[in-house]
Amino acid sequence: MTYNKRKTVESSLITASAILTTSTGSRCSIGEILTHFGVEEQILKRVLTTALEKGGDYADLYFEHTFNHAVSLRDGEVNSTFSGIDFGVGVRVLSGDQTGFAYVENTGPEDMLNAARTAARIATSSIKSPVKDFGLKIPAKNHYLIRQSWEDISIRQRIPFVQKLNDRIFSMDSRVNKVMVSLSDASSHILFVNSEGVMYYDFRPMVSLTATCIMQENGVFENGRAARSYRSGFEFLTDAVVEEIAREAVDETSIMFRAIKPKGGEMPVVLGAGGSGIFLHEAIGHAFEADFNRKGTSIFSDKLHQKICSECINVVDDGTIPFNRGAVNLDDEGAEGQKTYLVREGILTSYMHDRISARHYLVPPTGNGRRESFRNIPIPRMRATYMENGNASEADIIASVKKGVFVNSFTNGEVQIGAGDFTFFVKSGYLIEKGRLTTPIRDVNIIGNGPKALADMTMVASNYKMDDGTWTCGKDGQSAPVTCGMPSALIGKLTVGGLN
Amino acid sequence: MLSDEHKKLARWAMEYGLKQGCQAARVTLYAGSDTEFEVRNHQLDRLQQSSENQLAFHAFVDGRFGSFSTNRLEKHELEKFIGNAVDAVRFLAVDSDRKLPDPSFYYQGGIDLLELFDPAFSTIHPDRKLAIAHAAAAEVLGKDPRVLSVQSNWNDGCSFNYIISSNGFEGENAVSYYSLSVSVSVKGSGDARPESFWYDQSLTFDELIREGIGSIALERTLSKIGQQKVASGQYTMLVDNINSARLLSPLLSAISGSSLQQNNSFLLGRKGQQVLSDKVILIDEPHEPHAFGSRLFDNEGVATQKRSVFSKGVLETYFLDTYHASKMQMPQTIGNPSRLVLNPGSRSCEDMTASMERGILVTGFNGGNCNSSSGDFSFGIEGFLIENGQRTRPVTEMNMTGNILTLWNALTEVGNDPRRNSSFLIPSLLFDKVDFSGL
Numbered sequence: 001m002t003y004n005k006r007k008t009v010e011s012s013l014i015t016a017s018a019i020l021t022t023s024t025g026s027r028c029s030i031g032e033i034l035t036h037f038g039v040e041e042q043i044l045k046r047v048l049t050t051a052l053e054k055g056g057d058y059a060d061l062y063f064e065h066t067f068n069h070a071v072s073l074r075d076g077e078v079n080s081t082f083s084g085i086d087f088g089v090g091v092r093v094l095s096g097d098q099t100g101f102a103y104v105e106n107t108g109p110e111d112m113l114n115a116a117r118t119a120a121r122i123a124t125s126s127i128k129s130p131v132k133d134f135g136l137k138i139p140a141k142n143h144y145l146i147r148q149s150w151e152d153i154s155i156r157q158r159i160p161f162v163q164k165l166n167d168r169i170f171s172m173d174s175r176v177n178k179v180m181v182s183l184s185d186a187s188s189h190i191l192f193v194n195s196e197g198v199m200y201y202d203f204r205p206m207v208s209l210t211a212t213c214i215m216q217e218n219g220v221f222e223n224g225r226a227a228r229s230y231r232s233g234f235e236f237l238t239d240a241v242v243e244e245i246a247r248e249a250v251d252e253t254s255i256m257f258r259a260i261k262p263k264g265g266e267m268p269v270v271l272g273a274g275g276s277g278i279f280l281h282e283a284i285g286h287a288f289e290a291d292f293n294r295k296g297t298s299i300f301s302d303k304l305h306q307k308i309c310s311e312c313i314n315v316v317d318d319g320t321i322p323f324n325r326g327a328v329n330l331d332d333e334g335a336e337g338q339k340t341y342l343v344r345e346g347i348l349t350s351y352m353h354d355r356i357s358a359r360h361y362l363v364p365p366t367g368n369g370r371r372e373s374f375r376n377i378p379i380p381r382m383r384a385t386y387m388e389n390g391n392a393s394e395a396d397i398i399a400s401v402k403k404g405v406f407v408n409s410f411t412n413g414e415v416q417i418g419a420g421d422f423t424f425f426v427k428s429g430y431l432i433e434k435g436r437l438t439t440p441i442r443d444v445n446i447i448g449n450g451p452k453a454l455a456d457m458t459m460v461a462s463n464y465k466m467d468d469g470t471w472t473c474g475k476d477g478q479s480a481p482v483t484c485g486m487p488s489a490l491i492g493k494l495t496v497g498g499l500n
Numbered sequence: 501m502l503s504d505e506h507k508k509l510a511r512w513a514m515e516y517g518l519k520q521g522c523q524a525a526r527v528t529l530y531a532g533s534d535t536e537f538e539v540r541n542h543q544l545d546r547l548q549q550s551s552e553n554q555l556a557f558h559a560f561v562d563g564r565f566g567s568f569s570t571n572r573l574e575k576h577e578l579e580k581f582i583g584n585a586v587d588a589v590r591f592l593a594v595d596s597d598r599k600l601p602d603p604s605f606y607y608q609g610g611i612d613l614l615e616l617f618d619p620a621f622s623t624i625h626p627d628r629k630l631a632i633a634h635a636a637a638a639e640v641l642g643k644d645p646r647v648l649s650v651q652s653n654w655n656d657g658c659s660f661n662y663i664i665s666s667n668g669f670e671g672e673n674a675v676s677y678y679s680l681s682v683s684v685s686v687k688g689s690g691d692a693r694p695e696s697f698w699y700d701q702s703l704t705f706d707e708l709i710r711e712g713i714g715s716i717a718l719e720r721t722l723s724k725i726g727q728q729k730v731a732s733g734q735y736t737m738l739v740d741n742i743n744s745a746r747l748l749s750p751l752l753s754a755i756s757g758s759s760l761q762q763n764n765s766f767l768l769g770r771k772g773q774q775v776l777s778d779k780v781i782l783i784d785e786p787h788e789p790h791a792f793g794s795r796l797f798d799n800e801g802v803a804t805q806k807r808s809v810f811s812k813g814v815l816e817t818y819f820l821d822t823y824h825a826s827k828m829q830m831p832q833t834i835g836n837p838s839r840l841v842l843n844p845g846s847r848s849c850e851d852m853t854a855s856m857e858r859g860i861l862v863t864g865f866n867g868g869n870c871n872s873s874s875g876d877f878s879f880g881i882e883g884f885l886i887e888n889g890q891r892t893r894p895v896t897e898m899n900m901t902g903n904i905l906t907l908w909n910a911l912t913e914v915g916n917d918p919r920r921n922s923s924f925l926i927p928s929l930l931f932d933k934v935d936f937s938g939l
Contacts, residue, residue: 074762075827077593083585085570088552099546105553105571118549155588178762214763214873221763221873261876264901264937265732282867295540296648297685297693375550414867414880418685418693419727421897423867423880445868445878445899451691497868497878497899497937500733 030136033201037063037089037191038107041134046109047091048131048195051116055125056093056100058355059116060194062332063089063107064374067151070184071158073166078159090374091115095123097294097356101377132197139200139329140336143322146205146233150185153234158183161237165211168246173254177221178214183207183237190332198334206325206481207236208470213249217257224253224427229470229481230323252409255428259442262431264498268401269446269491270432272408273394274465277484279491280315280385281473282413282422283450285484288317288342288350289368289380289475290357292417299420299451300348308348309454312390315343317352319367319383325468326383326482328367333378335365342385343454354380372478379476386485390460394488397459399435405496406430406437407446420450448494461488502531502660502672510555510664513578517559518666520586524560524600526665528799529553534657535626539633541641541650547630557582561589565598597826600800605822605832606669607797607804614787614794617674618704621658629654632710636682639714644722648693649685652714656705669801677701678708682717686725694724696864701921703790720863723884727896729938730885736859737900737934738886740849741917743865745924750870750877750904751776752837755815757824759872766875766905767815776813777911779845783808786838793839793923804838813909841925845914849928852915854889860898860936861886868899875904881936898938907931 034040044061051059068084089107093100093116100122102115166179188204208229215222226248230236271279284300292298300308319328319337328337333355341349351357354369357380369378398406407429415422426444430437466485473482510529517525533551537544555578556569566589570581637652656679662672681699688694698717700709739747751767759765767775786804788794797803800822808816820828821835853861861884868879882896915928 071592077595079565079593079595079598081566081588081592083566083568083588085572085581087572098544099548101546101548103550103552119547122544122547155591159591178764180762212762212764216763221768223764223871223873256873261878261901264899264935266939295651295685297695299691299693301693302691375552377546377548411869412867416695416866416882418695419688419724419896420692421866421880421882423899425867425869425878443869443871443874443876443878444901445880447866447880447897447899449897495729495897495899495937497880497901498935499901500935500937 030199030201033191036189037065043109044193045131047112047116048193050113051091051093051120052129052131052195054120054123055127056095056120056123057129058094058195060092060192060333061089062092062371062374063191064188066186066188066373068184068186069150070182071155071162073162073179073181076166078162081155086373088374090376091119092377093119093122094356095125097360098122099377103375129195131195134193134197134199137198137200137330137334141320143320143327143329143337144205144231146235148234149187150205150207150234151187157234161242165209165242165246168242169211169213169249172246172250173215175215175217175254176213176250177216180212182210192332192334194334200330200334202329205231205233207232209241209245210470211245211249213253215253220257222253222256224249224256226252227470228468229325230468231325231327232323252428255440256442259428259440261444262405262441262496262498264496264500266493266495268404269494269496270397270401270404270406271486271489271491272406273461273463273488274485275408275410275467275469277386277467277486278410278413278424280387280486281382281482281484282415282424283448283453284315285317285382285385286415286475287417287420287450288352290351290353290361291380293351294357294360297418299418303348304351306348307346308451309343309346309457311346312460313343313346313457314341314388315385316341316388317368317382317385321384321466324384324466324483325471328370328383331367331369331378332371333365333369335367335369338367340366352380352382354378370480372480376478379478381475381480382473382482384466384483384485386464386466387460387487387489389462389464389487390489392459392461394461394463397461397488397490398432398437400459400490401432402434404432405441406432415450421447422450423447445497446494453491453494456492457489458492459490463487501674502529502662506531507662509573510662512575513555513557513582514664514666516579517557517582517586520583522559522561522586524666526558526600526663528556529662530659532657532659535629535655537630537633537654539637539652541637544630557585559585559589560598560600561586563594563596563598564589564592565595566592597823599822599826600665600667601802601822601832603668605802607671607801614796615790616676616703616794617658618676620705621676624656624705629656632680636680636710636714640682640684640718643718644686646686646722647684647718648687650714651683653681655679663801665801671797671801673795676703678705680708680710680713682714684717684721686721688725694721694727696721696724703792724894727882727894729897730895731939732937734933735936736856737862737931738849738852738856738859739862739929741915741919741926741928743862744926744929745922746865747907747929748840748924748926750875751908753872754875755818756836757818757820757828760818761824761827764872766873771815771818773815774813775815775905776810776908778812779911779914780810780813780908781843782810783841784837784839785841788839791839792921795838798834798836800835802834804834807833809837809840839923842914842918842927844916844918844927846916847913848917849915852913852928852930853886856886856889859886860884860895861891870904877902877904898936901935901937907934910934
C-alpha cells in the first residue's frame, strides 16, 4: 500500500480530511486510509452499533493490512524468498470483564456485520450503549518514523546486504563451515475505531536480520547465532550493522569449542549487561501482567505497592524507545504508548494493563494492550522491559563472587506465573572463580523463583544495555515482538544446570 | 468444506503463474474455522469464532524458487500478487535443487480414506459446547477451599487443504478437531499459587472425553502444593506420558533435512548406526484411520508410508523432502514425520514408579534447550521425588542436564501408556543415572 505522500484527499466526512503522518513522515488523510480498507464512517458506526445490540458496554474494530517479505541465504547464495499478505478486521465486544470476538478477512459490510453479531453474543443486557462520533487520535510522538518504507524496496536492493553478511562471516574465521542468513521485514497498516469515538491509524514497520554460523574444528561442529531487529525502514541496513552481526555470530560460535558444562547446583549468578534482561521478562515481567493478577493467579497478586526488592532496583516497561522492536505509538486498544515504572526504588508500583484490567483496578491504561494480529484479542503484553542503572561496576560485582557463573548469551526462557518459577537457557558464559572470569561455559538452563531472585539481587552496575535481538514473547497462543535489557547485576543464589 | 470454486481458483492461480513465466508451480488452498469458549469460574469469559482462507503459491522460475501467501483471494488481486511473485524470484540465485517432486513420489490413491473429519461436525450446537465447558469447570468449583481460579476452555474447528501441482498432483484433505481443557490455580505454601491442567482432544465429538477433565486438573494442581527442590545428584528418572515426547524432539530435529544439510546436527553421518538404546523402536505410521497425525501425503503431495525411524536404537531414516534429498544427493523420504509410535513396553507409569527405589518422576518441563550441533541439553523440570516406590514430595526449581544421545542410551524401560490423543504416541520413559541440579 502506497499513499500519495504529498496530497491530502478531501472528503465529505468530518474525519476524512484529517491529516495523518505516514510511515515516512509525509502526510495523508484518514479518508485515504478508510478508502484503502474499503470502508466508510457510516459502515463502521453500523458495525459497532450491531456489536453492541445485545447489551455490550464497549466495542472496537481493528483493521490490519500487513505485507511480509523475507529473503534467505544458504550455501553462499541468496536462493529463496517469501512474501505474504494478511488482511482482515477483528470485532471485539466487552461486557464487563467478558469478551466476545470474531474476525473476518474482508471488509464487506455483511461480513463485518455477521462478525459483529457473533461477538455481540457475549452480552445479555437490555441496556444498549451508544456509539459516539469518531474523533481522530494522533499519538503524542511517532516512535518509528522511518526514511524508506520496505514497501518501496525491491528484493534486488535487499540481497546485497544478505550476501555481504555471509561473506563477512566467512572472512573472519577459517573454521566457518556454513552460514545461514535471513532478512525479514513487515509493514503493517492499522486502523482502529471504537464505540467511544476513538479512531486512529498507525503504520508499524519491522525488520530482522539474523545470521547462524556453523564452524568446524578437528571434526567437531559448533553453532552460534546473532540478530538485530528494529521497527525501522530500509535505512537499517548498513555496513555497520552487518559488521556487528558478523562479529557477534563468529564470537558466539568460536567460544563454544572451549566451553564446558559446569558443575550444577545453587550458586551466585552474575547477569551480564544486555540480554540478561530475559531474567526480568521471565522472572517478574509476566507475573506483573495485570490479567494474571486480576484473576488472582500471579505470585505477585497481593504485592502491589509493597516492597519486593532492594531500593537500588528500578524496572521499567517502555513503549517509547525510538525504533525499538517493542515500541508502540498507540497500543492495540488506542492507549498511548508510554514508559511505565513497574518497580520503583524496590516498590512494585504498577502492573501492565489492558483495557479490562485497567478498569478492574480503576487506573489509567498503561499502553500494554497488544495483539498478534486482527485474529486475536488484545491482552496485557510487555514491550521493552529493562532495569535502570545502579551504582556498582561490573568488575566489582564479578570480584565479589568467589565461586559462581557469569552469563551473557541466551536463547530462550519460560515462567510458571503462579509458582513464580522461571528459567532461561544460557548459550554461553563463564565460570567465576575467586572473583575472576575463567573457563567458558555452555548449554545450561538456569532456574529460580521470581520473587526470591529479585529479593536476592544485591548489586546492580551502571552499564545498562538494551538487547536488540529478535525477542518474541509467546502468551495465550499469541506472539508479540519485545525487547529486554539491563545492567550487570548479581543474584546471590540460583540453580544452575550442570553435571554432578 | 472446500468448494469447486475454491479448487477452480487454485487451478487458475497455478495456470496464471505458469503463464507469467514459472516453469513449474504448486498452489495450496487452505480454509478453516474455529470456535472457542472460555469459562472462568462460573461465567463465560470469552467467546471467539473465526473462519479464514489462504492461498500459498510456490513458484519455480528459471531454476529459482520462492513461496508466497495471501488471504486476498479476489482474482484481480491474485493476478498482481502472482505477477510480483514471479518477478521477485527472478532476482534470486539459481538453485537447481529447487524443483517439484518427481511424479512417481506423489500419492496415487489406493489407500482407504483416513476418516479424519467428523461427519457430525456442523451439527453440534454452540449451547452444548458451552454447557460442556461449564460442566468441566463445575467439577472443580466448590470442591476445595484452596482453589483460587478455574478456567475451562472448549475449542473445536476444522481445516481443509487442497494442493495442485503443475506436474500432475492434485489432492485434498479435511480434518476436524475438538478439545476440552481445564486449568486450576490454588493457594499454595507461602505466596505460591500452583497451577496445573488436564485436557483431552479428539477428531470426533463422540470420542472426546468430557467427564473427569476438571477433577483430574484439580488433583494434579493440589499435588503440587509444597513443591521444593531436592539435593543435586544422579537420579533414576521417570518421565510421564504427557511429557515424554519432549525428549524425542531434539532427535527429530537432528534427522531433518534442514539441520543435516547445514551440518547442524549431532546425527549427521550416523544413519545405519546404533545411536540409542536397543529399547528404542520408533515407527512412523501415517495410515492409521481416525488418528491424530495420519495423512496420505505431505505438503508437497509426496505419498506417506510406514517407515522405521529407529530400530532397536539403530537410526534407519532421515526425513528428507525433495529439496534436501537433492541437495544431499540422498534418497528422498518425506519432509517430516506424520504419526510416531514408540513401541510400548509392559508396565504403566504407576507400576514403574512403584518399583523405583529412589528417583524423580518428571511431570512437567520448565524451559531449557538442546544444542543442535552437540546434543547437549539442559531442561528445567518439576515432578515428584520417589522413595521406595512412593511419591514423597513434589519437586520443582530443578534442572536436568546432559547429552541427548547419552540420555537415550540410558533408557531402561518404555511404558505401556501412550496417550491416544496425540500424533506422537510416546509412553512413559524410565532412564538411569540422570544429572539433576537442585540444592
